[in-house]
Amino acid sequence: MAIAVDLLGGDHAPEAPLRGALDARSGMAVPLLLVGPRDPVRSLLDATPGEASGGAPVQFVEASDRIGMEEHPVEAVRKKRDASLVVAARLLKEGRASALVSAGNTGAVLAASLLHVGRLPGVERPALAVVLPLFEGPVVLIDAGANVDCPPSHLLQFGVLGRAFARVLLGIQQPRVGLLNIGEEPSKGNEAAQQAHGLMAGRIDGFVGNVEGKDVFAGACDVVVCDGFVGNVLLKSMEGFASSLLGAIRQAALQTVRGRLGGLLLKPALGGLRDRLDYRTYGGAFLVGVRGVVVVAHGRSDARAMSNAVRMAARGVQDGLVAALEAAVAGLSKGERADGIGQRP
Amino acid sequence: MAIAVDLLGGDHAPEAPLRGALDARSGMAVPLLLVGPRDPVRSLLDATPGEASGGAPVQFVEASDRIGMEEHPVEAVRKKRDASLVVAARLLKEGRASALVSAGNTGAVLAASLLHVGRLPGVERPALAVVLPLFEGPVVLIDAGANVDCPPSHLLQFGVLGRAFARVLLGIQQPRVGLLNIGEEPSKGNEAAQQAHGLMAGRIDGFVGNVEGKDVFAGACDVVVCDGFVGNVLLKSMEGFASSLLGAIRQAALQTVRGRLGGLLLKPALGGLRDRLDYRTYGGAFLVGVRGVVVVAHGRSDARAMSNAVRMAARGVQDGLVAALEAAVAGLSKGERADGIGQRP
Numbered sequence: 001m002a003i004a005v006d007l008l009g010g011d012h013a014p015e016a017p018l019r020g021a022l023d024a025r026s027g028m029a030v031p032l033l034l035v036g037p038r039d040p041v042r043s044l045l046d047a048t049p050g051e052a053s054g055g056a057p058v059q060f061v062e063a064s065d066r067i068g069m070e071e072h073p074v075e076a077v078r079k080k081r082d083a084s085l086v087v088a089a090r091l092l093k094e095g096r097a098s099a100l101v102s103a104g105n106t107g108a109v110l111a112a113s114l115l116h117v118g119r120l121p122g123v124e125r126p127a128l129a130v131v132l133p134l135f136e137g138p139v140v141l142i143d144a145g146a147n148v149d150c151p152p153s154h155l156l157q158f159g160v161l162g163r164a165f166a167r168v169l170l171g172i173q174q175p176r177v178g179l180l181n182i183g184e185e186p187s188k189g190n191e192a193a194q195q196a197h198g199l200m201a202g203r204i205d206g207f208v209g210n211v212e213g214k215d216v217f218a219g220a221c222d223v224v225v226c227d228g229f230v231g232n233v234l235l236k237s238m239e240g241f242a243s244s245l246l247g248a249i250r251q252a253a254l255q256t257v258r259g260r261l262g263g264l265l266l267k268p269a270l271g272g273l274r275d276r277l278d279y280r281t282y283g284g285a286f287l288v289g290v291r292g293v294v295v296v297a298h299g300r301s302d303a304r305a306m307s308n309a310v311r312m313a314a315r316g317v318q319d320g321l322v323a324a325l326e327a328a329v330a331g332l333s334k335g336e337r338a339d340g341i342g343q344r345p
Numbered sequence: 346m347a348i349a350v351d352l353l354g355g356d357h358a359p360e361a362p363l364r365g366a367l368d369a370r371s372g373m374a375v376p377l378l379l380v381g382p383r384d385p386v387r388s389l390l391d392a393t394p395g396e397a398s399g400g401a402p403v404q405f406v407e408a409s410d411r412i413g414m415e416e417h418p419v420e421a422v423r424k425k426r427d428a429s430l431v432v433a434a435r436l437l438k439e440g441r442a443s444a445l446v447s448a449g450n451t452g453a454v455l456a457a458s459l460l461h462v463g464r465l466p467g468v469e470r471p472a473l474a475v476v477l478p479l480f481e482g483p484v485v486l487i488d489a490g491a492n493v494d495c496p497p498s499h500l501l502q503f504g505v506l507g508r509a510f511a512r513v514l515l516g517i518q519q520p521r522v523g524l525l526n527i528g529e530e531p532s533k534g535n536e537a538a539q540q541a542h543g544l545m546a547g548r549i550d551g552f553v554g555n556v557e558g559k560d561v562f563a564g565a566c567d568v569v570v571c572d573g574f575v576g577n578v579l580l581k582s583m584e585g586f587a588s589s590l591l592g593a594i595r596q597a598a599l600q601t602v603r604g605r606l607g608g609l610l611l612k613p614a615l616g617g618l619r620d621r622l623d624y625r626t627y628g629g630a631f632l633v634g635v636r637g638v639v640v641v642a643h644g645r646s647d648a649r650a651m652s653n654a655v656r657m658a659a660r661g662v663q664d665g666l667v668a669a670l671e672a673a674v675a676g677l678s679k680g681e682r683a684d685g686i687g688q689r690p
Contacts, residue, residue, distance in 0.1 A: 148534060148536075149535045191493075214584050217586050234579070236558030238582065240559030240561060241562050243562070247480065256613075266608060270597065273593055
């Protein structure tokens, strides 16, 4: 039971992953395996004052190569056997670690997880689960970008995985699961969504049917299921829109003396909101459906974001996330094969 | 050259469409055809003080039936030949009107337009174009929900229609057209997006390639092209997120005396933003690719929203929107058939 941290992933590697991992240790019991090159990591480690201050034990695992953000994921993972990400994934395969945290190339993290960590029995496609920090409460978005062109059976599995994820990591006993669609009626939407509605109804406890974009932000469900293309567009649009809207508020406030004063007084309140929407507060996306806890942190992650990502991974390990996901998918498979699940119509 | 206004469409019919139509007349040259029941419309008209105050001439066209928001679009349009929407669509077919404005059942407006108004030559599927009032400048989203499961050739046409739309209605001489996707590289995204990228490159002037959700809000393009499923999710999510974020700002401000004072001072500035994001400011979506200007207003439209929708329709008529769209699609078709456009691989 350890967390392998990829020190060479992300825009601010190796400083941010290293700093973040060390910061995350306090009060954490799960040991850390820092995967990266001896230098400059050793010297950074030596220079870190917090090193001896307790918390989770740390071990260093050497890996000299790195996979760049622009490299072809599968090719890079196959060729670069000494890349920090690949070495970290092998630690999971060998049972030396139960979790992996990387801010590197998302496609490469997926590829390394599939090639070296492997899927849970019965899982057709692992998916990215992201916790959206909405004002009405956190909502799990699944799939946030791992799979495009998803047949209905994949959407059903995302719902099952997302529900188990919300139970374990958000502590919601009876999560409400919604299918993202463009209308409330079961007959609405594209072919995949229409058929997924039929598959999910009756098979997923707490299925609330179709939810529209606006419902997601009105607290209509705890888990929202969609194709990774739609999920990724939604996630990135939210990010872009929030930053655009907060920028516009700032600009509007700066235009008059009255507005400037108002903005100054409102700053602490707006700052709290900005923090809440900030990707760093929450750390990363979980790749669910593989034989380990895999957290993909934002490529822009700084030390704070990386630290949160490592803490999230520790929660996943300690709360038995993988076992819960495995049980959920096993429960789905039993006696359901006859209904054509897994076959694209 | 007249605008047919469906008086029985939307949550606030007939008052809001009628009031909105009458309000829109001042300074407008295009005549209005008000389509609805003699009563209570006649009495409302008689009681309207602005009636004689000049502006566009108004004529009344009787239609007693209405199509409800929950009715099956195609069936309802086929059966209810006296519904205000169907009568209005026939006015376009007969050449008595060149535009139609309705806040009714969107599916029924699409069905009535297809059945009675008809497509422009060469248009495979009409699409909904919506002007997003973003802070970095207006952006045309096409398709915002008319078509799901779009093959690449449809996405190409949406790009061509959207570009012509932005030129005419937003006055942008060289609109930048982006394909909504989950990565910048041409190889990213689902099958339809990958192939659409290939079709659009070289065939659309000002094609800027793939744009991600966050790029749309950073001013990366003037026209964003996507499948109607994705577009509708994006549109409604934006609506939901904006209202949720503004609500959260309000709540955060109310929690402290300092915040309350700040909120009070900032109110005019925030009010401007709220207005800007309000669907009423901008009126509705254009169904482009049919033989007339068709504006679908929000079902919740009040008189102000309806008035803006009628003004938008008038601009479309006066600026020759339909002719521009027809020319754009004709330009695309010439010599392009051999490339497999129109065939789903």
